[in-house]
Amino acid sequence: MTTKAPAEIKYFDENEAIKKLYSAIDELSDLIPVSNDRNRLSFNLDLYLRGEVINVLEAIIQASPRSSTVKYAELEKIIEKKFSEKGIVKNN
Numbered sequence: 001m002t003t004k005a006p007a008e009i010k011y012f013d014e015n016e017a018i019k020k021l022y023s024a025i026d027e028l029s030d031l032i033p034v035s036n037d038r039n040r041l042s043f044n045l046d047l048y049l050r051g052e053v054i055n056v057l058e059a060i061i062q063a064s065p066r067s068s069t070v071k072y073a074e075l076e077k078i079i080e081k082k083f084s085e086k087g088i089v090k091n092n
Helices: 017-026 035-049 056-063 072-084
Strands: none
Touching: 017 035, 017 072, 035 056, 056 072
Protein backbone atom coordinates (compact mmCIF):
# COMPACT_ATOMS: atom_id res chain seq x y z
CA MET A 1 0.00 0.00 0.00
CA THR A 2 1.30 3.47 -0.82
CA THR A 3 0.37 6.89 0.41
CA LYS A 4 0.79 10.27 -1.16
CA ALA A 5 3.17 12.80 0.26
CA PRO A 6 1.51 15.61 2.20
CA ALA A 7 0.85 18.88 0.44
CA GLU A 8 3.61 21.43 0.72
CA ILE A 9 3.03 24.50 2.86
CA LYS A 10 3.62 27.85 1.20
CA TYR A 11 4.92 30.40 3.66
CA PHE A 12 4.40 34.09 2.94
CA ASP A 13 6.74 36.98 3.64
CA GLU A 14 5.73 39.17 6.61
CA ASN A 15 5.15 42.14 4.27
CA GLU A 16 2.65 40.42 1.99
CA ALA A 17 -0.97 41.51 2.37
CA ILE A 18 -2.29 37.99 2.96
CA LYS A 19 0.20 37.40 5.79
CA LYS A 20 -0.74 40.73 7.40
CA LEU A 21 -4.43 39.81 7.19
CA TYR A 22 -4.07 36.36 8.75
CA SER A 23 -1.72 37.70 11.44
CA ALA A 24 -4.12 40.54 12.30
CA ILE A 25 -7.07 38.16 12.68
CA ASP A 26 -4.94 35.68 14.62
CA GLU A 27 -4.36 38.46 17.18
CA LEU A 28 -8.10 38.28 17.95
CA SER A 29 -7.68 34.89 19.65
CA ASP A 30 -9.19 36.28 22.86
CA LEU A 31 -12.41 37.11 20.96
CA ILE A 32 -12.37 34.09 18.60
CA PRO A 33 -10.60 31.28 20.48
CA VAL A 34 -11.01 28.53 17.84
CA SER A 35 -8.24 28.76 15.22
CA ASN A 36 -10.41 27.26 12.47
CA ASP A 37 -12.96 30.05 12.99
CA ARG A 38 -10.17 32.64 12.69
CA ASN A 39 -8.83 31.00 9.52
CA ARG A 40 -12.30 30.89 7.95
CA LEU A 41 -12.84 34.54 8.88
CA SER A 42 -9.46 35.49 7.39
CA PHE A 43 -10.34 33.70 4.16
CA ASN A 44 -13.64 35.57 3.88
CA LEU A 45 -12.00 38.88 4.73
CA ASP A 46 -9.49 38.22 1.96
CA LEU A 47 -12.47 37.85 -0.40
CA TYR A 48 -13.69 41.24 0.84
CA LEU A 49 -10.28 42.84 0.26
CA ARG A 50 -10.24 41.47 -3.29
CA GLY A 51 -13.74 42.87 -3.94
CA GLU A 52 -15.61 39.56 -4.02
CA VAL A 53 -17.60 40.32 -0.84
CA ILE A 54 -19.48 43.60 -0.35
CA ASN A 55 -18.29 44.62 3.13
CA VAL A 56 -16.61 43.41 6.31
CA LEU A 57 -19.92 42.53 7.98
CA GLU A 58 -20.90 40.30 5.05
CA ALA A 59 -17.51 38.54 5.29
CA ILE A 60 -18.11 37.95 9.00
CA ILE A 61 -21.59 36.61 8.34
CA GLN A 62 -20.26 34.23 5.65
CA ALA A 63 -17.51 32.99 7.98
CA SER A 64 -19.92 32.74 10.93
CA PRO A 65 -17.28 32.38 13.66
CA ARG A 66 -19.24 30.29 16.16
CA SER A 67 -16.68 30.72 18.90
CA SER A 68 -16.86 34.53 18.81
CA THR A 69 -17.61 36.13 22.16
CA VAL A 70 -18.88 39.38 20.58
CA LYS A 71 -21.73 40.31 18.28
CA TYR A 72 -20.98 40.52 14.55
CA ALA A 73 -21.51 44.31 14.39
CA GLU A 74 -19.04 44.84 17.22
CA LEU A 75 -16.59 42.42 15.60
CA GLU A 76 -16.88 44.42 12.37
CA LYS A 77 -15.74 47.58 14.17
CA ILE A 78 -12.86 45.74 15.82
CA ILE A 79 -11.69 44.31 12.49
CA GLU A 80 -11.93 47.66 10.70
CA LYS A 81 -9.84 49.24 13.48
CA LYS A 82 -7.33 46.38 13.21
CA PHE A 83 -7.13 46.91 9.43
CA SER A 84 -6.34 50.60 9.89
CA GLU A 85 -3.70 49.82 12.54
CA LYS A 86 -1.99 47.26 10.25
CA GLY A 87 -2.33 49.28 7.05
CA ILE A 88 -4.55 46.70 5.38
CA VAL A 89 -6.55 48.29 2.55
CA LYS A 90 -9.14 47.01 0.13
CA ASN A 91 -8.12 46.59 -3.51
CA ASN A 92 -10.41 48.48 -5.87
